[in-house]
Amino acid sequence: MKHLHTLGFLLFALGLLIVPLTASNEYELRIFMLFLIYGIIAVGLNVLIGLTGLVSLGQAGLFALGAYTGGITATRFGFDIVMASLAAALVSALFGAILAYPTVRVRGVYLAVITIAFGLIIENVAIEWQSLTGGTTGLSSIPSPNLLGVELSGYAFYAVLAIALFAATLLTHNLKASRYGRAMRASSQSEIAARALGINVTTLRTLAFVIASMSAGIAGAFYSFLNAYISPDIFTFSDSIRFLLMVILGGAGSTFGPVVGAYLLTYLPEYLQQLAAWQTFAYGALLLIVMFALPQGILGTLDSALKRWRPHPRRSEPVDARTVTDTLRPSAQDTSRAELVTRALTVKFGGLTALDEASIRVKPGEIHALIGPNGAGKSTFVNTISGFYRPTSGEFEIAGQQLSGKRSDEISRLGMARTFQNTELFGDMSVLENVIVGCQQHFGYGLAQALVRSPRMRREEREAQRIAIALLDFVGLATHADDEARFLPFGLQRRLEIARALATRPRILLLDEPAAGLTTQEIDELATMIRQIAALGITVLLIEHHVELIMAVADTVTVLDYGQVIASAPPSVVQRDPRVIEAYFGGQGDLQPTAKANP
């Protein structure tokens, strides 16, 4: 795959070099330059659609914003092409952030609506603010582009555009393979799991939209120079649809897909012109056809076909078992403080009290089991201390640090990791990538380093990969590293969740019913694994129904009933507690594990 991308970039560069030489007239070159501009928009939009799975229907508005910024700064302040496009990038990025931040933290769907509205606002502002934009007559006499005062010839301008598109494609390709791109993809596949791994989904989505806005802005500035004239009616809603279609048709999420899509849709209107009034209809129909017949787009479909034809070879790298120990063992002073304490934690859903003043203390380094009949409040407890539910009252802390009121990603970064009752894997990502997403908080490299693949970025990525493979080996999944996560059998999916949670290097690990749906043998292996994890000094909170497992591994058992803690003691004591027996069987009896599980 890696070589394929290198080859792709070489061919792409070659194509960009050859075209101006073969263009027979200026008009042909101009159309090709238009393609380059649309390509920049599509490549940026791909970050939003292909990686975060959000849709913008207002790229034409951002394109217009960039065009006006570029045009106005060039005419009024004599900005050269670089300065003008930087100004355009800045203004578009700013508006992108203002639009995206309030929107994406509520619902991703809203972004589509907000962006349509934004496109309309821009159009209306461009019409109204005549002194600046020239109103409906538009902005004419935009000077021809110059660089540092030297006027650019047609070919030099072409070179600027070609370099810009090539750079944009390369940078987004690098972004995709970095921690940012990985986290974006993860959050589009399971927002909940991403948050639980310490990823701030809102920030990431905003970042993706800002990137898409910036590239639309830069493209706009270029466009204003190419056209030398802009007016409000150049940037319409159907352009927004066209930009979206470029990404979808070419293949959302693929490196060259948007470029291919932009190429096709720049030249297609030349042919569609015969259709006259049916042209818009054709766009709609094309979008619909692509959605049903080619949902992965042209390059996405080719890519899948290639994978089926030549699957990944199985990995057989030697794994150093010490990696896991070295990575996971907390430093000495940490161990003493990895204690989880809840005080009078109460959660109410309307009239229902799911958790009633639950005070629990999970001692550092122990395996603490939380049990209780169905509806006792176990899941509510887990979801509350991992930050997904807001407690009605009460507080909780880890190692003396207040957690109440913190978001789930913040809590994760403070050392709490969890798995999910109904597994929440990133289904379309490989098993290995799933675990590397867990390493997210331990990367130190920033966005700029990700974009240029700095040595530090590569070193940290290699290190994360080494740790991830070791963790996969630890849970017995090393041979599955390159499989897609959704194809794993259920039992292995649970193990993958554990490996992924461990990759965050937690101080405390919450296992939410890890034995549900497992075979007896798998449960035995799970018990061994839990003991090994605890032996590394990680506190384990185990929420489980499976009595045998609990009796086999737990140091302390806390019993919840109707949201209240009714017992908290070593398993042998809890087993004989009459209140516990009452809660489970509704009468007298003895809660003895079956013969096999003897701790």
Added chain:
Amino acid sequence: MSTIMQYILSGLAIGGIYALVALGFHIMWSSAKAVNFAHGDTLTIGALLTIMLLAAGLPLWLACLLAIAAGGVFGTLVERFAVRPFAAHSGSIGWMLATIAIGIMIESLATIETNGYSLPLPSPGVERAVRILGAGVYPQELLIPLVAVLATLGLKLIQRHTLVGRAMQAIAHDKQAASLMGINVNAVVALSFGLASLLGAAAGILIAPVVQASATMGVLLGLKGFAVAIIAGITSAPGVLVVGLLFGVIEKFVEGYISTAAREIVGFSLMILVLLIAPQGLFGKREVVKV
């Protein structure tokens, strides 16, 4: 005084349309956690179809009924063929793109059909204006907010007292559990899309005599309806009604005292502002993520 009254009354009329459209979004979102992005086009369908049926010689009431019914069928079909195939994948944007595609196709078909002209829809409600406190309005305009209120009440009644209504609420709460209780989730979701589109088509027919019917009439109304749903909180039907009416009135005042362009700028900026301050909308409930 009469100017203010004029703004309020015409604002309530257009606001009633926003409320009806937003109510449709509310109904669809509740049951499917997805909406029809071509919902605005159901207004166009309702209005243009009525005009065509009238031209074919049908009486007004029958033309209206048939057009509304056609709108309902359209909504159900959109759900079946453009939303459901993609809904299984959580986080899929397929339904969004598919419904947008349908919207584009309908709009361009309607443009071809009408040659891009606006067409009048005759209605007894716009024959003579009435004067209320110095403001002149058509009875039709007074009817619209009334219909919006009735539709909201009617929806509440359906939800409280009919089996289908309860099933809709159950699905809104937990699709899986509802399905385990023997509710045919697919059927109810399709039905709710149909119901939303009935309201949409009716809204189109109601507003067409006032603003004239055209291929593009639904786009902006649909968008503003969604804006209203966002501001109100898409989970609250009464909230949608109140905000819809209010949004219409505010728009009229901005339009009257500043300009038409300012109307759009202020309206949509308001939506973004509300999202910043009250992410769940003014009347919406915070949705608990089910983990």
